[in-house]
Amino acid sequence: MSRSVLVTGGSGALGGAIVRRLRRDGDDVAFTFRTGREAAEALAAATGAHAFAADLTDAAQVRRMVGEVRGRLGRIDALVNNAGSAQALPFALIEERDWDEVLAANLKTMFLVTREVAREMVARKGGAIVNIGSLAGHRAFEVPVHWATAKAGVTGFTLALAQEFGRFHIRVNAVAPGLLDDGVGRMVPERAAADFVAHCAGGRRGTTAEVADVVAFLLGDDARYVNAQCLCVDGGI
Amino acid sequence: MSLDPSGAQRTYYETVSMCPTCSELVPGRVVGRPDGVFVARECPAHGPFEGLVCSDTAWFEGLGRFDVEPVRPGHPRATAAAGCPRDCGLCPEHRQIAGTAAIEISNRCDADCPVCLADNRGTFELPVDEVRAMVDSLLAAQGFVDALTLSGGEPTMHPDILEILAALDRPEIGRVVLDTNGLRIAEDDRFLDALARRRVMVSLHYDGSGARRLRGVSAEVQERALARLLRWGIPTAPLVLAVRDVNDGELGTIVASLLTRSPAIQSVVVSLMAYTGANGSRFPGDPRRRLTIPAALELLDGGSAGNLGRRAFIPLPMPNPVCAAIGYFLVMDRELTPLIPLADVDDVVHYLRNMNFARDDGGLERLLRDGVDRVYAHPEAYPDSERLLRKFRDLLCTLFPQGRPLEADRRRAVVEERVKVVYLIQFMDPWTFDSVRLSKCSCQHLMPDGRIVPSCAYYSYHRRLDPRFAPAAAPARGEGA
Structure with a gap:
């Protein structure tokens, strides 16, 4: 039986790769988008996934969106919390509104969506959640401090939720990509990118497809004994 | 001393x-x-x-602080026998490679600028292959050059100018600069179409109300040429000749208005009058009262709300620091913010050492980052520091918009639109000729015989020894007898 999966932030580079990979596995997939309507519609048309527009920082919109997804898919077996955004600002230029915005886009969205989706997982006593973090939440990198803070928060969110939901047989894991060749990775200056590659055992940037493969693994039965983990997909740093 | x-x-x-x-x-x-x-x-x-x-x-x-260790030429073309400037070629005594190399591709001109540094007799036009060979020879000696300037004469009159530009589109040349009086640009749409497809920066004479007295063309023609370059989106560096008692009172207004006018204007060059060349040596005025860089900076200050004054500039560490000064400006919402005062001067000197143009090597980014941190840490030292920081924030948010990263080329274009450069340059003439200063000159003329001659030595000494300028030299093709 195919799974029903909700992927947040599906219109971006990594979200799109995850949607494509899950569709290739035969999953029934819904994804959300906020600004990239054209990309979202193209992805939906290309993959047969279902696109839903929502501002995930707004609890009412999240509730409406999850209701619509359930109406379309019937149920939600698995959730990929991928939505987020970044600002390339040094610490001196981060304003209060930037801090609030980036933490909301990367963490509050994760909380609100999970709160709505997990209700039926708890009731059903089963499910899988994968949260997208970043290597920058674990190691020292030249990245915006508010974004790294949010990505470090993903790890805490994952660990505590896995502990709390363990008794409901809901696995909660995180994936922490290193530098990728698309998405946020395209905002990294060439000099910093070269520095990453020089310290990467794999000797190159990763691809969004390689991260999507790991997400698919963590959602599947092959990972049934993998829980409360944060898997770094970084080529070996 | x-x-x-x-x-x-x-x-x-x-x-x-x-x-x-x-x-x-x-x-x-x-x-x-x-x-x-x-x-x-x-x-x-x-x-x-x-x-x-x-x-x-x-x-x-105070110039010693900016007098950095030069990069010496690796392959002298002449021996040091008769002494500077007679031995030019370069000779082993010359201390600096070329930052800007210039080629006079012809000595035909359709203007007769009263200030002209050259001697336009209409006696030669360099073939494309000869230009290519001259550049090959330079690059064999030093590998890279920040800028290559095509001048003359009027280079846009050269029948093969577009082929020459195509031949110079190579990675070892930081930028190709076309130095022009603007007469062809003011009229020829097809030429502008072709220029827009070439990798070139146009250095357009633009002298404000002094145009007629200095260049013999009207300010309206210069303005028309500039407007057309900007309409075609061609990178342009207006060249303002500043002359005491001619246009010195409007320098600040001219430069400030150019910097805020268009994204296509990436830099402005203010050249201070040098009394040399066939016409320039006879230009009325007292060379002993000439504008020099500190005085020109004072004049720039007026008419620019204080943003173009001395604190906004430092002597350019290459060539000899007495020859040039440089200022960087952030342009946002038609406001000029000088960037030099935000930086540690020694860091800027270190960054700019031995180059004439900023390179895309992360150095400028580091300077900006340091400047931001300095304003953040010392708000009391910077009036309106919160607003200043917000400008940088807005620039970065433009460079890195959320959710849709810009391609590197587009990011570079945004930086060029927002960060502008002003150069002040002062060539020597017979009144100020100084062989010690010359020995560190980085503005160098390429000769057809393979020699490289510092531009100031060429203007005031070697041109009259150049057989192409001999009285009996044959006229160029297309010229009447």
């Missing part, structure tokens, strides 16, 4: 200078007094002369 017995004058160094009347080379001294720094010399035939080098003695005496 030595003081005269009265203590009112000090001698910084001995040099070789030139008689402004007969152009003979004569021994000279660079001396400082409270009223400025001068090259003093005495011609056996025409008596003593002094030429003003710098109107601010303290500025001159």
Whole structure:
């Protein structure tokens, strides 16, 4: 039986790769988008996934969106919390509104969506959640401090939720990509990118497809004994 | 350095200078007094002369901080026998590679600028292959050059100008600059279409109300040429010639309005009058009262709300720091924010050492980051620091918009739109000729015979020895007898 999966932030580079990979596995997939309507519609048309527009920082919109997804898919077996955004600002230029915005886009969205989706997982006593973090939440990198803070928060969110939901047989894991060749990775200056590659055992940037493969693994039965983990997909740093 | 017995004058160094009347080379001294720094010399035939080098003695005496260790030429083309500037080629005594190399691709011109540094007799047009060979020869010696300037004569009159530009589109040349009076650009749409497809920056003469007196063309023609370059989106660096008592009162207004006018204007060059060349040596005015860089900076300050003043500039570490100054400006919402005052001067000097144009090597980004941190850490030192930080924030948010990263080329274009450069340059002429200063010159002319000659030596000494400018030289093709 195919799974029903909700992927947040599906219109971006990594979200799109995850949607494509899950569709290739035969999953029934819904994804959300906020600004990239054209990309979202193209992805939906290309993959047969279902696109839903929502501002995930707004609890009412999240509730409406999850209701619509359930109406379309019937149920939600698995959730990929991928939505987020970044600002390339040094610490001196981060304003209060930037801090609030980036933490909301990367963490509050994760909380609100999970709160709505997990209700039926708890009731059903089963499910899988994968949260997208970043290597920058674990190691020292030249990245915006508010974004790294949010990505470090993903790890805490994952660990505590896995502990709390363990008794409901809901696995909660995180994936922490290193530098990728698309998405946020395209905002990294060439000099910093070269520095990453020089310290990467794999000797190159990763691809969004390689991260999507790991997400698919963590959602599947092959990972049934993998829980409360944060898997770094970084080529070996 | 030595003081005269009265203590009112000090001698910084001995040099070789030139008689402004007969152009003979004569021994000279660079001396400082409270009223400025001068090259003093005495011609056996025409008596003593002094030429003003710098109107601010303290500025001159502070230049040591900017006098960085040069990059020496690897392959001298001449021997050091007769002494500077006779041995040019370059000779082993020359201390600096070319930052800007210039090729006079013809000596035909459709204008007759009263200030012209050249000598437009219509006697030659360099074939494309010869231009290519001259550049090959330069690059074989030094591998890379920040800028290659095509001048003349009027280079846009060269029948193969577009082929020459295509031949120079190579990675070892930072930028190709086309130095023009703008007459063709003001009229020829097809030429502009072709220029827009080439990798070129146009250095357009743009002199404000002084256009007619200085260039013999009207300010309206210069303005028309500029407007058309901008309409075609061609990178443009207006070249403003600044002359005492001609257009010095409007310098600040001209430069400030150019910097905020269009994304296509990436830099503005203010060139201070040099009294040399066929026409320039006869231009009316007193070379001893000439504009020098510190005085020009004071003038820039007026008309620019104080944003283009001295604190916004530093002497350019390459070439000799007495020859040029540079300022960086953030342009947002038609406001100019000088960036030099945000930086540690020694860091800027380190970054700019031995280059004429900023390179895309992360150095400028580091300087900006340091500047941001400095304003953040010392808000009391920067008026309106919160607003200043917000400007940088907005710039970065433009460069890195959320959710849709810009391609690197587009990011570079945004930086060029928002971060502008102003250069002040001061060529030497027979009044200020100084072989010691010349020995660190990084603006160098390429000769068809493979020699490389510092531009100031060419303008004031070597051009008259160049057989292409001999009275009996044959006219160029297309020229009447």
